[in-house]
Amino acid sequence: MKRAATRGTRKGSFDRPQHDHARCIADALQSAGTVCAAQGVRLTEQRRRVLELVWQSHRPIGAYEILDQLTDGSGRRAAPPTVYRALDFLLEHGLIHRVESRNAFIGCSHPGTEHVVEIMLCTDCGRAAEIDDQRIDRAVRAVAAEIGFRIERQTIEIAGRCGHCQARPAHA
Amino acid sequence: MKRAATRGTRKGSFDRPQHDHARCIADALQSAGTVCAAQGVRLTEQRRRVLELVWQSHRPIGAYEILDQLTDGSGRRAAPPTVYRALDFLLEHGLIHRVESRNAFIGCSHPGTEHVVEIMLCTDCGRAAEIDDQRIDRAVRAVAAEIGFRIERQTIEIAGRCGHCQARPAHA
C-alpha cells in the first residue's frame, strides 16, 4: 500500500487555487478505502462522510465545523462524540492529521505511508500543505541524537504566506 | 540585552533533575525585569506572579493550573481573563512560549533575544526544553524557499523521552 501516495495533484506543496479539487477528494476517499481494507478496519459511512468534509477544502477544519455539516438525513445535527470518534479513527489510521496550532484537522496527503507530518499554513488563503521533504526530519533527528532524546512524535507547523498569495495583494 | 540569555543552568537541553531550580526562577524574573525595562513596558506584580508560576517547574503549565494558584491574598481565586491577559503580555514580550500540542505554557529560556522556538517535550518526566540550534531552522527555511513560502512563525514541538528518563525504568 504505497502506490496511492503520490496520485492526483498532491505534490508536497500548495496546489494552484484552480486545481481540480474534486479529484483530491475522490483520491482521498479511494485511498482511505484501500488503507482501511489493508488494515482490516471498517470505513463506515459516518467515517467516510467526516473524511469527505475534512477534504472539502485544503483549509484545516475544526471539529465543530464538521459537526455543523454532519446532519443525519432528517436535518438533525450530530452530537460532538460522533464527530470526535470519527476523527480519532481517521487520526489513528493516518487518514487525517491534527493541526495543533489551530485545533483543527486536515486530510493526509500521503495516507498509507509512514511519514513525519510537516505542515505549512498560509495565513492569507488559510490553506495547508503537507511537506514531503526529509531535510527537516533529518535536522530534528540530528539534534535529538546529540542530546540523547528519543523522538516519539513531531509537531511541525510553519505559518506564513504561500507562493500563490504572495503573487497577489494581501487578502485579495 | 543579549547577555541574560545563557545564564544559570539553561543550556538548550534538559537540565539534571537535581539542578538548582531556584536559580532558574531567579534568573527568569531578573531577565524579565530587564526585558520589560528595555521595551518600556510594565512588569506588574500580577504579571510577575504569573511568570513565576510558569517557571515553578520546567513542565508546561496550563492557564487554569496557574489560575488555581493565583489567589489574591485573601484566598480569592482570580478569573480567567486575569491570567490570560498576563499570559498574552508575557507571550508578546517573549518571556514565555505557548506549547500548542499541550495547550500550555513554558518560560522562555533565552528572553530578550530573537530566536525560533523549538521545544522538546519528555513524555516520561513531563519536562520541556527549548532547543538552541540553527540546523532545524535552516532546514525549514531551505524547504520554504524552494516552494516560495514566506515564513512568519514556526511551531516545532518534539515529543519523546529525555536522556535522564531513558537512564531509568519508565515512570520511575
Place this chain on the structure above:
DNA sequence: AGTGTATTGTTATACTATATCAAGAACAAC
C-alpha cells in the same frame, strides 16, 4: 488635582473535548 491611558475586576459566554451509559449494527459460530 485633572486628564488620558493602561491595567485589573467581574460576569457572561464561546469554543474545544471527553466521560458515561444505552441502543443498534455487523460479524462469527453454531
Place this chain on the structure above:
DNA sequence: GTTGTTCTTGATATAGTATAACAATACACT
C-alpha cells in the same frame, strides 16, 4: 437464522480552554 460477541453509534452531561464586554481602579503626566 439464531445466538453471543464485538464494534459502532446515539444521547446526555460535563470537563477543559479561551474570549467578549464593560466597569472600576491604578498609573503617568501635566
